[in-house]
Amino acid sequence: MFYQIFQYVKFLLKSTNQHGVHSPFVYDxxxxxFYDRTRYPEYFKIKDFITRLKRxxxxxxxxxxxxxxxKLNTEQRKVSxxxxxxxxxxxxxxxxxxxxxxxxxxSILELGTSLGFSSQAMxxxxxxxxxxxxxxxxxxxxYTKKHFQMLCLDxxxxxxxxxDEKLEDLSSKTYDLVFFDGNHQKAPTLYYFxxxxxxxxxxxxxxxxxxxxxxDMTEAWDIIKHHxxxxxxxxTFYWGFVFFRKEQAKEHFLIRV
Numbered sequence: 001m002f003y004q005i006f007q008y009v010k011f012l013l014k015s016t017n018q019h020g021v022h023s024p025f026v027y028d029x030x031x032x033x034f035y036d037r038t039r040y041p042e043y044f045k046i047k048d049f050i051t052r053l054k055r056x057x058x059x060x061x062x063x064x065x066x067x068x069x070x071k072l073n074t075e076q077r078k079v080s081x082x083x084x085x086x087x088x089x090x091x092x093x094x095x096x097x098x099x100x101x102x103x104x105x106x107s108i109l110e111l112g113t114s115l116g117f118s119s120q121a122m123x124x125x126x127x128x129x130x131x132x133x134x135x136x137x138x139x140x141x142x143y144t145k146k147h148f149q150m151l152c153l154d155x156x157x158x159x160x161x162x163x164d165e166k167l168e169d170l171s172s173k174t175y176d177l178v179f180f181d182g183n184h185q186k187a188p189t190l191y192y193f194x195x196x197x198x199x200x201x202x203x204x205x206x207x208x209x210x211x212x213x214x215x216d217m218t219e220a221w222d223i224i225k226h227h228x229x230x231x232x233x234x235x236t237f238y239w240g241f242v243f244f245r246k247e248q249a250k251e252h253f254l255i256r257v
Contacts, residue, residue: 007212011237015254025245026232026253033102034095034236034257042097042124047090049120049151053083063137079115079143086114088181092238093121095257096179096207100125103205105176110134111163111192112182112209116144116156122179123153132173134159134166134182164188167195175199181209186216193224200229206242211235225252 018030056079063075088096100108100122106129108122113135122131133156135141141160148156159166163182178196183189189208200206211221221240225233231248234241236257 003215004212007218008237011212011235011254012256015235015237015256017256021253021255023232023248023251023253025248026234026251026255029102029234030255033098034255036098036102040094040097040101043094046093046097046117046121046124049147050083050087050090050093050117053087053115053117053147054080056080056083058143060137060139060143062140082140083115083117088114088117088121093117097121097125099205099207100129100177103176103203105129105205107173107175108132108177108179109170109173109175109196109199110179110181112136112180113144113158114140114181116148118179118181119144119148119156119158120151120153122177123156127155129155131156132159132170133157134161134163136160136162136182163192167192171195171198173199174201175204176201177205177207179207179209184210184213184217186220189217189220190223193220193227197229200244202244202246204244208240208242210238211240212237 018027021027021030058079059076060079061075062077096118105126108129108131110119110133113119113133119131119133135158138160141158145158180192208221210217212218224230224242229244230242231245231250232243233252235254
């Protein structure tokens with residue numbers, strides 16, 4: 001926790017808003033997407049989905065394949081506790097909705113479904129998109145699939161299994177967006193990044209969750225930033241955005257969202 005607080009203070013001192021951005025591409029993204037204040041009707045469904053699951057007292061037997069939770073360390077957990085501790089916040093879900101809507105992504109991969117907060121938001125961002133999402137825990141996967149069916153989110157394909165094993169089957173596909181939220185450790189994050197690089201095209205966006213989860217995770221983020229195929233990165237503290245646009249000069253931004 002101390003590490004994250006210290007890093008957040010550093011981020012606040014170095015970060016900026018749209019007025020510190022000189023790239024037209026990034027300026028438009030920040031002003032038209034990150035700072036978009038439109039009250040989209042989809043926001044109600046996004047918030048309602050998250051709020052409802054935060055009240056569910058059902059217990060699930062949970063299998064952790066990644067770094068796990070810093071607050072939940074029991075094998076049997078209430079859905080409400082998973083939602084409160086491990087799920088995407090309403091604010092971030094809304095931002096993910098706006099990002100998908102802004103870029104009109106058609107093909108999306110998510111590593112780490114959990115209760116489906118991010119999946120649902122991305123589905124709402126573009127109902128025509130095809131979303132593959134991988135969840136390691138069989139019981140969480142089964143529970144989340146049921147909710148997607150109830151909500152008629154037919155464009156979400158939940159894949160159950162260890163991410164390390166499932167990526168091999170997906171590495172030949174092409175994705176417009178990859179959301180990395182399945183393992184907050186350095187070595188697996190870098191492995192996923194390298195494995196999924198062939199799935200990226202010039203306009204693909206990679207988003208890494210919790211880049212300041214730990215010192216190791218921040219080191220992974222720093223390595224990704226300096227990868228030769230990466231052109232632009234945006235650090236929003238809780239998410240790291242990666243772009244591969246060859247027409248853009250290599251540049252790193254720290255943006256408050």
